Amino acid sequence: ARRNAASKEVGELKRRGGDATAIVEEVASIKGKIDTLDQQLRAVLEELQQAMLFLPNIPQSDVPEGKSAEDNVEVRRWGDEPQLNFPAKDHKELGESLGLFDFERGAKLSGSGFPLYFGLGAQLERALIQYFLDTLTRLGYTEVMPPHLVNEKALIGTSQLPKFRDQLYTCPEDGLFLIPTAEVPVTNIHAEELLREDQLPIRYCAYTPCFRREAGSWGRDVRGFLRLHQFNKVEMVQFALPENSNAIHEEMVQHAEKILQGLNLYYRVISLCKGDLGFGAAKCYDIEVWSPIEKKWLECSSVSNFEDFQARRANIRYRAKADGKPRFVHTLNGSGLATPRVLVALLDSYQQPDGSVVVPEVLRPYLGGRERIG
Numbered sequence: 001a002r003r004n005a006a007s008k009e010v011g012e013l014k015r016r017g018g019d020a021t022a023i024v025e026e027v028a029s030i031k032g033k034i035d036t037l038d039q040q041l042r043a044v045l046e047e048l049q050q051a052m053l054f055l056p057n058i059p060q061s062d063v064p065e066g067k068s069a070e071d072n073v074e075v076r077r078w079g080d081e082p083q084l085n086f087p088a089k090d091h092k093e094l095g096e097s098l099g100l101f102d103f104e105r106g107a108k109l110s111g112s113g114f115p116l117y118f119g120l121g122a123q124l125e126r127a128l129i130q131y132f133l134d135t136l137t138r139l140g141y142t143e144v145m146p147p148h149l150v151n152e153k154a155l156i157g158t159s160q161l162p163k164f165r166d167q168l169y170t171c172p173e174d175g176l177f178l179i180p181t182a183e184v185p186v187t188n189i190h191a192e193e194l195l196r197e198d199q200l201p202i203r204y205c206a207y208t209p210c211f212r213r214e215a216g217s218w219g220r221d222v223r224g225f226l227r228l229h230q231f232n233k234v235e236m237v238q239f240a241l242p243e244n245s246n247a248i249h250e251e252m253v254q255h256a257e258k259i260l261q262g263l264n265l266y267y268r269v270i271s272l273c274k275g276d277l278g279f280g281a282a283k284c285y286d287i288e289v290w291s292p293i294e295k296k297w298l299e300c301s302s303v304s305n306f307e308d309f310q311a312r313r314a315n316i317r318y319r320a321k322a323d324g325k326p327r328f329v330h331t332l333n334g335s336g337l338a339t340p341r342v343l344v345a346l347l348d349s350y351q352q353p354d355g356s357v358v359v360p361e362v363l364r365p366y367l368g369g370r371e372r373i374g
Contacts, residue, residue, distance in 0.1 A: 003030040006023050006030065053156065053161075053163070056277075056280070057279070057307070059274045059277055059281075059282060059283065060282045060283045060307075063271070063272070063277060063283050064271055064274070065273060065274060066274060066275050066276065067275035068275050068276055069272075069273075069276045071273040071275060072272050072273050072276055073270060073271045074268055074269070075269040077268040078257065078260070078267055078268070079261075079264065079265065081266050081292070082290070083292070084293075084348075086353040088292070088348070089351065089355070090223075090293045090348070091225060091347040092225075094348075094355070095224075095347055098120070098121075098357065098373055098374045099120070099121070100118060100119070100120055100124065101118060101121045102118060103115060103224065110229075111229070112229075113214070113227070114229055114230050115230070115340075120367075120370075120373050123366075124343070124359075124373070125232060125339060126366070127363045128343065128363070129207050129232055129234060129339065130366050131262070131363055132234040135255075135258060135336075137205065139255050140203055141203040141205035142202075142204055142205070143205055143206065144186060144204050144206045145206065145207075146185035146186055146189075146208065147185055148179055148185075148208055148209065149174075149176040149177065149178060150179055150185050151177075153188075153191075154184050154314075155168070156313060156314075157191050157313045157314030158184045158187050158188065158280070158310050158313075159310060159313060160184065166213065166215045167213050167214070167215055168180060168211075168212075168213065169211045169213060179210065179211065180212050181208075181210050181233065182210070182233065182234075182237075183237060185206075186206050186333075187237055187316075187331055187333065188314055189204070190314075190316045191314040191315060192316075193317070194318065194319055194326055195316070195319070196319060197241065197319060198321075201240040201241070201248060203238050204236075204237045205234060206237075207232070207233070207235075208232075208233065208235070209230055209232055209233075210230070210233050211230055214228075224344065225340035225343055226298070226341070228340055231339065232338070233335055233339065234336050234337060234338075235334070236252055236303075236332075236333060236334045236336040237332070237333045238333070239316065239329045239330070240329065240330045240331075241318070241329070242307070242308065244330075245305050246305065248305075249283065249285075249305040252303050252332060252334050253285045253287070253334070255334075255336060256303060256335065256337060257269070259336060259337055260287065260342075263360045263363075265289050265290070265345050265346065265349060266289070266290040266345075267287055267289045267300075268287070268290075268297060269288075270285065272284045281305065281306060282309065283304070284304040284305075285302070286299050286302050287335075289342060289345040294344070294348070298344060298345060299341065300337050300342050300345075301335035301337050301338065302334060302335055303332070304333060304334065305330065306331045307330050307331075308328035308329070308330055308331075309331075311330065311331055312328055316328065316331065346360065354374075355374055356374030357372065357373045357374055359372060359373060
């Protein structure tokens with residue numbers, strides 16, 4: 001303001017024939033101060049932005065209170081607990097005895113946590129993926145096939161960065177990262193876009209491999225398929241109007257359940273408490289399938305409503321019909337499903353006393369009608 005006022009004074013003095021030297025020097029001095037302050041402001045704004053990127057989402061009011069997974073609340077169960085009345089094998093021993101996969105040779109190629117599938121094992125994995133995709137596309141999802149490498153901006157948009165950098169595999173020379181989930185590229189399809197209200201909801205599903213360093217997870221369920229660095233997953237992503245996102249969240253959980261029901265696997269749905277809620281989620285349900293051999297629940301899907309948390313970071317908006325103003329969409333995503341623990345539960349639950357495995361009916365068309373492996 002002072003610079004602008006001084007500039008006017010210079011013009012008036014010159015019109016009157018006065019000496020404006022002192023004021024010109026003052027204007028030059030003010031310009032230098034402004035440049036210095038602008039640099040300081042940019043640094044402060046960058047520091048503020050980085051601090052804000054580490055702030056988690058705010059849980060919805062109906063998210064259960066609690067500090068850890070022990071405080072999560074079971075919502076419902078489906079199916080019958082499988083009973084194995086014979087000396088059953090665990091999935092690793094069973095699968096390797098049938099020649100379905102080879103963890104030792106996989107480790108030779110890439111290290112532990114990178115499975116190698118063989119023959120019917122590879123076909124069974126592919127059958128699961130195709131069954132997941134076919135179920136979701138019939139439910140109205142549009143299948144997409146996204147890149148498996150993304151830039152830093154995409155990971156910031158979906159809140160993996162900067163907080164979870166140590167969990168990501170990186171390609172530093174190219175400024176790219178291997179995706180930890182298809183959520184990242186699929187959510188960012190509409191980054192920096194202004195959608196029409198009548199386009200919403202938008203439903204996408206995508207199969208991708210997922211890559212996670214699992215830093216700090218060594219010693220936890222590392223045997224077989226229980227914890228991997230590379231695994232396959234089909235993802236559901238929706239972009240929704242804010243007033244509809246809670247109902248869509250419940251619907252997406254049911255879509256994931258429908259897949260497990262088709263496989264006739266015993267599972268439960270739990271609502272995560274505030275202490276166990278993911279960084280970006282306002283509310284989350286986990287779906288856990290039962291392993292009769294491990295004798296525990298195994299998470300195979302996590303379905304989250306992020307509300308406008310990701311949309312603000314990725315700048316995904318829609319123009320409201322009511323007043324024509326841009327507003328942030330709500331984003332939701334969930335596994336539909338991740339294959340490893342589904343495969344564990346399938347091998348555990350469908351194995352037979354003779355060491356063979358019955359193929360669930362819904363998978364048989366993808367395996368040439370095969371009813372049994374082994």
